[in-house]
Amino acid sequence: xxxxxxxxxxxxxxxxxxxxxxxxxxxxxxxxxxxxxxxxxxxxxxxxxxxxxxxxxxxxxxxxxxxxxxxxxxxxxxxxxxxxxxxxxxxxxxxxxxxxxxxxxxxxxxxxxxxxxxxxxxxxxxxxxxxxxxxxxxxxxxxxxxxxxxxxxxxxxxxxxxxxxxxxxxxxxxxxxxxxxxxxxxxxxxxx
Numbered sequence: 001x002x003x004x005x006x007x008x009x010x011x012x013x014x015x016x017x018x019x020x021x022x023x024x025x026x027x028x029x030x031x032x033x034x035x036x037x038x039x040x041x042x043x044x045x046x047x048x049x050x051x052x053x054x055x056x057x058x059x060x061x062x063x064x065x066x067x068x069x070x071x072x073x074x075x076x077x078x079x080x081x082x083x084x085x086x087x088x089x090x091x092x093x094x095x096x097x098x099x100x101x102x103x104x105x106x107x108x109x110x111x112x113x114x115x116x117x118x119x120x121x122x123x124x125x126x127x128x129x130x131x132x133x134x135x136x137x138x139x140x141x142x143x144x145x146x147x148x149x150x151x152x153x154x155x156x157x158x159x160x161x162x163x164x165x166x167x168x169x170x171x172x173x174x175x176x177x178x179x180x181x182x183x184x185x186x187x188x189x190x191x192x
Contacts, residue, residue: 008036009138013055015096016133021057026050027137041146044074044083051092051141063096063130065137071145075153082155090148096135097127 011027027050029037034046053067071088 007136007139007142008040009033009049009142010136011138013135013137014133015055015057015063015130015135018055018057023055025053025055025137027053027141029138029141033138037142037145038073040142041149043149044076046145047072047074049141049145051137051144053092053137053141055135055137061098061130062127063135064093065096065135065140066093067091069141069144069148071149073145073149075150077155078152079154084150084153084155086150086153088145088149090144092140092144094140095127096130098130098133100127100129 009029011025013023013025029046029049034049037049038044038046049069049071051067051069053065056064056066058064069088069090069092072085073088074083074085076082077084
């Protein structure tokens with residue numbers, strides 16, 4: 001049984017209720033919602049998160065969501081774990097279509113393994129499914145924040161401590177068990 005995901009920051013828009021098929025919507029996360037999103041994205045904090053979006057419905061039922069998103073976040077430095085503040089800005093642009101089913105979308109990362117580069121690019125350009133004429137603008141903003149923030153925040157001048165080894169260095173330092181067996185074999189042959 002699959003677990004139902006409940007977004008921490010949810011702002012549902014019913015596209016069939018849009019005036020003249022177009023509406024400007026401001027979505028801003030509350031303190032509680034920012035705290036919950038910070039937990040989800042493993043951040044120290046999200047101090048602000050806001051987007052000014054235009055939601056526009058086309059005659060074929062497709063809906064475009066477009067507009068600027070801005071956030072102030074604090075992450076942990078990858079080298080020192082000290083707080084690293086970041087101003088995140090991005091432009092949201094997503095196309096939703098009632099002609100795309102959720103079954104058409106990959107449900108887990110394993111579904112992407114056998115796809116060619118051309119198939120992956122086509123999938124990225126495919127519209128998102130519009131289910132029951134509803135779009136969760138809060139979740140759209142949260143996903144854009146997750147992609148736009150620095151994946152490897154580093155405090156200015158921060159260096160990795162000398163005591164931290166890379167995986168390759170750690171592997172090189174491990175004794176090779178086959179070399180040890182070869183040495184043991186030589187010793188046994190000398191005793192014969």
